[in-house]
Amino acid sequence: DAGVIQSPxxxxxxxxxxxxxxxxxISGHDYLFxxxxxxxxxxxxxxxxxxxxxxxxxxxxxxxxxxKMPNASFSTxxxxxxxxxxxxxxxxxxxxxxxxxxxxxxxxxxxxxL
Amino acid sequence: xxxxxxxxxxxxxxxxENLVLNCSFTxxxxxxxxxxxxxxxxxxxxxxxxxxxxxxxxxxxxxxSLDKSSGRSTLxxxxxxxxxxxxxxxxxxxxxxxxxxxxNQVVVIP
Numbered sequence: 001d002a003g004v005i006q007s008p009x010x011x012x013x014x015x016x017x018x019x020x021x022x023x024x025x026i027s028g029h030d031y032l033f034x035x036x037x038x039x040x041x042x043x044x045x046x047x048x049x050x051x052x053x054x055x056x057x058x059x060x061x062x063x064x065x066x067x068k069m070p071n072a073s074f075s076t077x078x079x080x081x082x083x084x085x086x087x088x089x090x091x092x093x094x095x096x097x098x099x100x101x102x103x104x105x106x107x108x109x110x111x112x113x114l
Numbered sequence: 115x116x117x118x119x120x121x122x123x124x125x126x127x128x129x130x131e132n133l134v135l136n137c138s139f140t141x142x143x144x145x146x147x148x149x150x151x152x153x154x155x156x157x158x159x160x161x162x163x164x165x166x167x168x169x170x171x172x173x174x175x176x177x178x179s180l181d182k183s184s185g186r187s188t189l190x191x192x193x194x195x196x197x198x199x200x201x202x203x204x205x206x207x208x209x210x211x212x213x214x215x216x217x218n219q220v221v222v223i224p
Contacts, residue, residue, distance in 0.1 A: 004157070043203065043214035056211065091157055099207050100145055100165075105157035 004106035006092050012112045018080040021109045024073055025094030033103060034067055034077050035091040043091070049075065050098060082113045116141045118206055120215035128223050133191035135218045137204030142182045145207040149178050149189050152201045152217065161202075162189070194222045 005024040013019055025032045034046040047057040052069045060067070064083070069075040079086055089110050093103040117140040127133055137147070146165045150158040162171045162178040164187070170179040175192040191198055201217040 042216040043205075045211050059211075093158075099212070102148075102160045102163060103158075103212070105150075105159070107155075107157045110155075 004092055004094055004104055006090075006106035006109050008109060009107060010110045010112075012114065013082055014114050015083055016081045017113075018078065019082045019086075019111060019113075021077040021090050021092075021111070023075045023077070023092030023106060025075070025092070026104055027073065029094035029096045029104070030072075031095045031098040031103075032069060032075050033093040033095075034075070035093065037089045037091060037108070038087075046077070046090075079111075082111075084113045087111055087113050116144075116206055116208055116213040118204055118213050118215040120202075120204055120218050122218065123216065124219040124221075126221040126223055127194055129194060129196060131194055133189075133194045133198065133220060133222075135189040135191075135202050135204075135220070137187040137189070137215055139185045139187075139204075139206045139213070141206075141208060142185050143208055144182065147178075147180050147187050148205045148207070148212070149176075149187075150203040150205060152203060158203065194220075196222045196224050198222050 007022045030051050033048040035043050037043045046059045047067045049069045067077045089108045091105050091108045093105045095101045095103045119138045148163045149161045152158050164171045164180045177190045180187045199222050201219045203217045204215045205212045
C-alpha cells in the first residue's frame with residue numbers, strides 16, 4: 001500500500017485566498033483524522049471521520065475551516081478565507097477501528113499564508 | 115483538558131549511549147499511550163502503543179513504560195545510533211482524542 005497520501009506537499013498563498021488540502025487514506029481504513037502542527041501549539045486534532053461521517057469537529061478553530069469526506073478514499077480540508085495565523089503543517093492520518101489502534105500519518109502539507 | 119509534557123525539548127547524546135525520554139500527562143483516565151517518531155519534513159511513524167492495562171511494551175531496542183497513577187511514561191532507546199536522530203512525540207488517548215506532547219528533539223552524535 002502507498003500509505004496515506006496528501007496533496008499538495010507545500011502551499012503558499014496570500015491572505016484571503018481559499019486553500020484546499022487533500023487526503024487519500026489507506027484503503028480499508030474506516031477512520032480519518034486531520035491534525036495541525038505548529039511550533040507554539042504542537043499537534044492538535046482538528047476533526048475526525050468514521051465511515052465518511054464527521055464525528056468530532058470540536059478542534060476546528062473557526063468557521064473558516066471546513067472538512068468533507070465524500071467517499072472512503074478522499075477527504076478535503078478547506079480554509080476560506082485564509083489568514084497568516086493558519087500557517088502550519090497539516091497532517092492527515094487514518095486507522096482501522098479508530099482510537100486504540102495505530103494511526104498512520106501522511107507526510108503533511110506545509111501551508112504558508114502571506 | 116489533558117496536558118502532555120515532554121522534557122527536555124531537545125537533547126544530544128553520543129552514539130552508543132542509552133536514550134531516556136520522558137512524558138507526563140495530567141489526566142490518568144487514559145485509554146492508551148503511544149510514542150511516535152517524526153523525521154524533518156515527514157509525517158509521524160508509530161513506534162509503540164501501550165494499552166492502559168499494560169505497564170510496558172518493547173520493540174527491538176525500544177522499550178516504553180507506563181505508570182498511569184503517576185501520569186508518566188518513559189521511552190528507552192538502547193545503544194543509540196545516528197539514525198535515531200529525530201523528534202519523538204508522546205500521545206495520550208482519552209475522551210476519543212489523542213493529546214500530543216510537543217516532542218523531544220534528539221540528536222545522536224557519531
